[in-house]
Amino acid sequence: MGAEKKEPPPIPDRLPVSVVDAHTHLDACGAVTAADVTAMVDRAERAGVSRVITVADDLAAARWAAQASTWDPRVWAAVAIHPTRTKDFGEPEKSEVEGLAKESRVVAVGETGLDYYWDYSPHDAQQDAFRWHIDLAKRIGKPLMIHDRDAHDDVLRILEEERAPEQVVFHCFSGDEHMARRCADAGYVLSFAGTVSFRNARGLHEAARIVPADQYLVETDAPFLTPHPFRGRPNEPYCAAYTVRHLASLRGEAVHEVAESVRTTAERVFGLPTVTTG
Numbered sequence: 001m002g003a004e005k006k007e008p009p010p011i012p013d014r015l016p017v018s019v020v021d022a023h024t025h026l027d028a029c030g031a032v033t034a035a036d037v038t039a040m041v042d043r044a045e046r047a048g049v050s051r052v053i054t055v056a057d058d059l060a061a062a063r064w065a066a067q068a069s070t071w072d073p074r075v076w077a078a079v080a081i082h083p084t085r086t087k088d089f090g091e092p093e094k095s096e097v098e099g100l101a102k103e104s105r106v107v108a109v110g111e112t113g114l115d116y117y118w119d120y121s122p123h124d125a126q127q128d129a130f131r132w133h134i135d136l137a138k139r140i141g142k143p144l145m146i147h148d149r150d151a152h153d154d155v156l157r158i159l160e161e162e163r164a165p166e167q168v169v170f171h172c173f174s175g176d177e178h179m180a181r182r183c184a185d186a187g188y189v190l191s192f193a194g195t196v197s198f199r200n201a202r203g204l205h206e207a208a209r210i211v212p213a214d215q216y217l218v219e220t221d222a223p224f225l226t227p228h229p230f231r232g233r234p235n236e237p238y239c240a241a242y243t244v245r246h247l248a249s250l251r252g253e254a255v256h257e258v259a260e261s262v263r264t265t266a267e268r269v270f271g272l273p274t275v276t277t278g
Contacts, residue, residue, distance in 0.1 A: 009230035012241045015048030017259035018275060019244055020266035021237040022191050023111070023145065023171045023219035026054040026075070027064050029236055030223075034071035041074045044237035048259070050074060051272065052237045055111055055145065055171075057082035059093060062100050069105035076270065078108035078145050084120040086129035094132060102140055107270040109137040110145020111171050114158075117149045127158060134162045143167035143269055152179055159186070167269050172221050176203030180211050189269055191217040194227035194239065197246040208250045213261045217269070218243050 021044065031037045041052060054069065055078045056062035062079035069077035079100045081089055101109050112133035114126050137144040144165045148155045152175055159168065170183060173190040183190060190211050196204050208216070220226075220243070222235035227242040248258040267274055 006234070008234045008236060009226065009239060009242070011043060011238050012047050012245075014046060015241050015244055015259050016256040017263060018045075018048050018050035019218060019240060019259050019262045020270075020272065021049050021052040021220050021222075021240040022169070022217040022266055022270075023055050023078070023193070024052050024222045024237050025057075025061070026052070026068060026222075026237075027061055028223050029234075031068070034068075037068050037071050037075060040236060041072055044240070045074070047238040047241040049237050049240045050275070051076065051266075053078055053107060053270065055108075056080065057111060058085050059096060062097060066100045066103050066106055069103075075105075076272065077103075077106045078110040079106055080110045080112040080133050080145070081129060082111060083113050083115040083126040083129065083147055084118050086125045087121040089125065089129045089132075098136055098140075101136060101142065106142070107272070108143040108145045108169070109133050109140070110143075110169070111147040112144070113147040114151035114155050115147060115149040116151045116154075123154075127154070130155075130158055131162055134159070134165065137165040138163075141166075143169055145169045145171050147171055148174065156182060156186075159188075164188075169217065169269060171219065172225065173207065174204065175207055177206035177210055180207035184211055184215050187215075189215050189217060189265065191219045192243060192247060193219050193221045194225040194231070194235065194243055196250070197228040197243060198231065199228065205250055208247055213257075214265055214268075216247075216261065217266055218247065218262045 065077040226235040
């Protein structure tokens with residue numbers, strides 16, 4: 001069992017419609033070079049995950065993500081400072097994040113937001129940084145990608161106070177049906193990770209059932225949150241295909257319908273080129 005836990009899940013059958021992994025961390029999955037990135041995305045494409053957005057959580061990761069997005073046309077990037085890393089977030093860091101966020105293949109400001117689960121950064125520092133990232137997203141006209149852990153009310157309050165950007169994505173959405181309705185009513189997009197497949201995630205299941213078809217995405221957050229029944233094994237972008245199928249089952253829809261919704265929403269939100277073939 002111990003050895004099995006270290007084995008990555010098998011690559012599933014290809015989806016009938018290609019999708020976008022809206023949030024992954026290729027560097028944390030082990031990619032270092034352009035060849036590593038291409039190999040990882042090749043595996044994803046075999047499962048019908050034809051494009052990925054690799055996301056940063058600190059400055060080093062932001063530099064790498066922006067560079068990696070130029071190595072393969074199937075890769076895009078998002079840059080920001082993770083809320084747990086905002087204790088020392090000064091003008092030099094802000095200046096560099098802003099410069100990277102303006103690059104052409106960086107399609108979102110993220111992940112930013114609030115994390116009250118870990119005690120790495122004071123809440124006031126997190127909130128100040130969150131407000132700064134909101135302003136940045138509005139100034140450069142790019143989507144805001146939110147990390148929200150145990151902080152639903154404050155995240156929604158600050159978005160309202162700061163007047164949220166036109167496009168807001170709740171990465172790895174963790175709320176229940178009530179939270180999903182609040183977000184949907186505000187026009188926000190919910191991105192579902194492998195957690196939506198976990199058997200004990202009943203509130204998340206209900207959220208996935210009621211979110212409108214044009215307001216949800218699929219992501220892996222790889223190398224974390226591998227979908228059921230492979231929970232605890234290494235995650236990679238190809239595993240988004242498992243989550244698409246779980247969502248289809250939860251929503252009582254055909255796999256191709258969910259995949260089409262995921263693809264078209266990702267293209268709209270992130271400004272990606274339209275793909276009309278599977």
